[in-house]
Amino acid sequence: TLSTPWGTLTDVHVMIFIGFGFLMTFLKRYGFSSVGGNLLLAAFGLQWGLLTQGFWHLTDGKIKINIFKIINADFSTATVLISFGAVLGKTSLVQLLIMTVLEIGIFAINEHLVANVFEANDVGASMIIHAFGAYFGLAVARVLYRPGLKNGHENDGSVYHSDLFAMIGTVFLWMFWPSFNSAIAEPGYTQLMAVINTYLSLAACVVSAYAISCLVEHKGKLDMVHIQNATLAGGVAVGTCADMNIGPFGAMLIGFVAGIISTLGFKYLSPILAAKLGIQDTCGVHNLHGMPGILGGLAGIVAVALGKKDGKAAMQAAALASSLGFALVGGIITGFIMKLPFWAQPPDQNCFDDSIYWEVTKNENTDRKPLKQIGLHDCFSSGVNILKGNM
Template identity: 55%
Template sequence: MAIYHTKMNPKLPVVALVLEVVMLILFGIFVRYDHDADAKDHHNNTKAQKNEFYFRYASFQDVHVMIFIGFGFLMTFLKRYSFSSVGFNFLIAAFGLQWAVLLQGWLHHFDSSTMKIHIGMEGMINADFCTAAVLISFGAVLGKTSPLQLLVMTVLEEVFFALNEHIAIGILQVNDAGGSMVIHLFGAYFGLAVSRVMFRDGLHGETHEKEGSVYHSDVFAMIGTIFLWMFWPSFNSAIAGHGDDQMRAAMNTYFSLAASLVATFAISSLTSREGKLDMVHIQNASLAGGVAVGTCADMMINPYGAIMIGFCSGIVSTLGFKYLAPLLESKLKVHDTCGVHNLHGMPGILGGLSGAIAAAFASEEVYGLSLYLTFPTLVPEDKNTPLFKRLHEWSDEIEPGKGRSPMVQGGFQALQVLISLVMAIGGGMITGFFLKHTWWGQASDVDCFEDSMYWEVPEAEGFTEVKTDGEHPLDTQDEL
């Protein structure tokens, strides 16, 4: 008989305080300002044309809004879980961005001469990106996990995320400006793997009365949707190169999102007997264009290419919510509370493959010599080759690359889709087995999707206070 240790005091305070003290110590040892923020750096320049702050801060703020408001409110659709949706999102994002700075810094920004990580605006954006993957995974296990489990999941997932990102960016050197592969695909399938390992028959299907929405909870969720929809061009362009790459990323995302929204409305109505719209589709599938265009956002796919990607992703995502999600739950025992497979998983695969095709067919005819700035791996390794000399005369930004052809680069892009899937599913299963023990404070089946398990909830119609004074067995829940 399962015993659910749902009382959070002292487990949550102890774990949270210990983790934050560890962050304090590690930041004290390793993390320092980069040259744009360090007052002692004699090369420091606060002029707009030199300091990274002026290039990146607006994008950083937009991404930050998406993380804390967009993702948080998108998950408030559950009728009795709004405190937890916004509050736990707040908690794991705040902790996650600190842990991400360290992990990504050790792998990508570590100065071996000083043994320090130098953090600037781009590092902060990347930390938010890492946190976004965890929040996507959070959507798959929403309502079924305790805050303690979520903190532990954040610690473990960000390790796997950083390793996968290092393979993509540091080893394979693929392009993934908006993170279709390393953020969305990874976060979705990691969360699905955790959910599969922690699957409980008592939460199967539509049997749980609390796993649903009411009118006002869906309206609140639409706030998250609209914030995400509006700011997604900043998300996909935040770390793209300055100038045309960044502008192209914003424009491609703009058109892809518009197309996915129209496609979502059309397919949602088409798949209903009476032609009525499903708010679940509108809240989620309308955003699929932002996910799917992420990998190739800064590539020369032209506006019509962005519209095609967005249109296809809207269709795929809506059909996934309508037909595939019930099959995954009934046949594979994957209970996906927020439908992250439909919004992030399948569009992430579509985005990764679209990026592979766009890279494989890139050419000087389309890009000019900027081809070698968008795809640095196409630059020859040998500085003495005629092509390298021509490129260096054109721009002093050119550095030796890998000498790949566009087709080879496209192959590496496609390979990263597979690697991200393997890393996500493998890491998620390991994490799920670790979190499965009831000591971590997860609620019993009957008390899932219920704020009052972990929050002091003001008295309101439809809410009853659930006591969590200690351990209680599953078969006595009705008495509590």
């Protein structure tokens, strides 16, 4: 085997708690809520995931816990964290906890249907995690649409240092994605194949994302939003096919296409979704997880039809349809529940701002005169006078 189950769990943990958490710190005044909220939802969600997933695999009426079930519980929280990205900055922690309970419950039903009824292959979870989480979150975002934000919000944006923090999440996710896609693959050659396919898909994705970003941006410059997100789309898209014998070219082709559609989605599709459909997707999860997740599902259908893996193409198609259907219907229902007035949803003017829920240190400049205004001479003189007084 490539690594111990404990090593794999640690890698997945890094993605869940560091990768997803820091990827969402791009908002200039919402870093506490991004990382802190991510920690709360993941910690709560993995406990609930153990129960909801364990319900389908009872042993003498009890839920047996092992390292692989813990890894699967981490997977269940990933769906919530993806959906979290769609509504980032516009919901309270109470609303997000409600979403966690409902989404993981629906996820467990769909996962059981895909894995045990359809017997479809989705080792890297392009369909059951990424596509499901993205469209669930988009459905919630549509129900929670805020007309007051249609022209934007002053805090719905990044600054230089917040984009750097977000890149920390990108790099950690990119590094550990092969572990994520191979975590539940059969040990040995199949697991190795999942690692290699993911590795190559990610590499090709980076190249295409950089290239397209240069082509579509002003004066051929790179857009940090594209680099933070679209460079990861290859890991999402190759997930379903990760343990299939698609060859290096197949893996790289999937990653290359994923990088293109993700970058174009951020540039052109997200504004259309917001303006025409009322879907205010804060993190652009449709471009990173939604469309690449569908691409992964379609690639899985083709790969199984070509005999790259045992199974039925029709069941792969059913798995994709099931994941999208449960996500959209479940997300709409969850959105209406979250919209109830007693969940402390923040008003429009307080969106994307940590200070409504967190103790935030005030800007030093509001509490004291800047050093350059006081003058170094005054500082040293004050220090000398203090010393004289103590002598």
